[in-house]
Amino acid sequence: MIATFIPPDKLGTPPMSESPWALLPTASNHAAALDTLYVFITILCVISMILIIGAQLYFMVKYRKRSDNDRTNPITHNTKLEIGWSVIPSLFLIVIFVWGEVQFMDMSSPPANAIDVRITGQKWQWTVAYPQFPGGPSLSCPGNAADCEPTEKTPTLYVPLNEPVRLTMNSVDVIHSFYIPAFRVKKDVVPGRYSNLWFTAIEEGEFPVFCTEYCGDEHSSMLAKVIVLPKSEWAATVKKATELKLEEGETMAHYGERLYGINGCAACHTLDGETKVGPSFKGLYGRTEQLSDGSSLAADDNYIRESILEPNAKVVAGYSPQMPSFQGKLKDEQITALIEFIKAQK
Ligand code: HEC
Ligand SMILES: [Cu+2]
Structure with a gap:
């Protein structure tokens, strides 16, 4: 059994960003807030690294062994210093925790008026279904039409601009993980229970979706995409995309x-x-x-x-x-x- 790698463009998923050097688009309500927290933690880490490595280098030079019979008095401890280096970093850790917790609570509580969408993970394909539009799976080609190219049959989550959307996700086999980098949302999709994600898309366009829990041979091609549309076009597009029937004159x-x-x-x-x-x-x-x-x-x-x-x-x-x-x-x-x-x- 040889796994066949299908490159993302063959599966019709859009690129992550325009250039490999560009930052990710901040296309959901959560994105900017999470980025700020992330930048704060990164800056804190860089400052700590400079202080710790800097002190190490300085002490290496200052307290180096000067001669074979170096008799410097050994220092056992310094209470003020020790309390200082325990309390100050702890305060920063508490700030990170509280900040992260507030953000996490916000990301875990979808607004009551959120639009419901169901996501199913299965080796090795995502299925998107809208309870309000029963039909076939939601794909990128209009109406799952007979003349669609295979590359147009990408599982597609259509979401309206500036409207909250709640995903209810489950898996029928192993653990998968639904990840939309441009929205900064990711959640495990587990067999035997439902997990939720919510977001409000704030930028029109197409964004890639990945499975980020290794789920077997073709994990790497378990891709999908999100298309963000103006509210006025959303319902009609979803209706068309999920329509699945024998077309006129088709065998x-x-x-x-x-x-x-x-x-x-x-x-x-x-x-x-x-x-x-x-x-x-x-x-x-x-x-x-x-x-x-x-x-x-x-x-x-x-x-x-x-x-x-x-x-x-x-x-x-x-x-x-x-x-x-x-x-x-x-x-x-x-x-x-x-x-x-x-x-x-x-
Ligand atoms: C995750 C992989 C997987 C998917 C997806 C899958 N199958 Fe299968 N299928 C298998 C395996 C493995 C077998 C052989 C073992 C068995 O008979 O259950 C099989 C057996 C079969 C057989 C009997 C084949 C034979 O040679 O006797 C048929 C018919 C079949 N599948 C049809 C389908 C159809 C139609 C679909 C899509 C609607 C589908 N399968 C989707 C893995 C899959
Ligand atoms: Cu997967």
């Missing part, structure tokens, strides 16, 4: 191919015979599959349907049961379209 197999891209099947199943995490779809339909329990069967419609809904019911010999279930995520018509698409991979 079932083509719809299936879109679903294969949109649902992240491509992360584990190739179409060219190469093995990734799961078996390739090439030549799958109709072939005799060896299962891990020693039995074998012909890969027909029912077997493929079951493989999608209950992947662990029958595990292909030589593979580990790593496939997530798509129960409740795909409608019947969509499973049929996927089967038609797999059938076409001769």
Whole structure:
């Protein structure tokens, strides 16, 4: 099993900033306040470093051993100095703690009128869903349209400018971490519980999202993006982006191919015979599959349907049961379209 690294531009994620030397954009309400705290701590560290290293160098010279029979009186302690070097840094630590705590409390308490968005982490894809706009996952191409390039199928979080947004996040497998550097927000996304993040975007544009908790082979390509839009365009854009249906004049197999891209099947199943995490779809339909329990069967419609809904019911010999279930995520018509698409991979 060889992990394939997909460079960020192939996944359609925007660059972090215009030049590698530029500072990050401060695109959320939290960003400037956090940067100030960060700069304060950095300056404090630099001053402490200069004082400590400076004193060391000075003492090295001043109190160096001058001759073989140097008889300087040993100094045991100096109460004033010791209290001073304990109390003064402690005061600074208390300032950092209180400042950080106030900032942390603010970042942990979303305003009541925040717009709710759900984020799901799954090896190795983020899924963005809006409770107020049920539909397909939110991707960067308009309407998940049939003519979208694969690079346009980046999971995309659309947020309105100057409106608070609360993310409720969970993972269906391992620990992931949702990180938007331009907003200075990051939170672990943990299986079996929900974690929250909130922010108000204050700058229009596209910003990258990373997974920052190592979650397996293709962790580095678990990317997404945030698009900040004027409030007036937001609802219509989200509605279009989550619309997922068989388009006029589209074949079932083509719809299936879109679903294969949109649902992240491509992360584990190739179409060219190469093995990734799961078996390739090439030549799958109709072939005799060896299962891990020693039995074998012909890969027909029912077997493929079951493989999608209950992947662990029958595990292909030589593979580990790593496939997530798509129960409740795909409608019947969509499973049929996927089967038609797999059938076409001769
Ligand atoms: C995280 C990786 C992963 C993802 C994502 C994934 N699968 Fe799988 N899939 C596997 C693995 C591993 C197996 C083999 C073990 C097993 O049978 O459960 C498998 C098996 C299958 C099989 C049976 C293959 C055979 O050769 O008999 C089908 C069909 C299938 N997957 C369809 C899908 C579809 C459709 C999607 C997307 C909607 C999908 N898978 C997404 C990992 C994945
Ligand atoms: Cu991850």
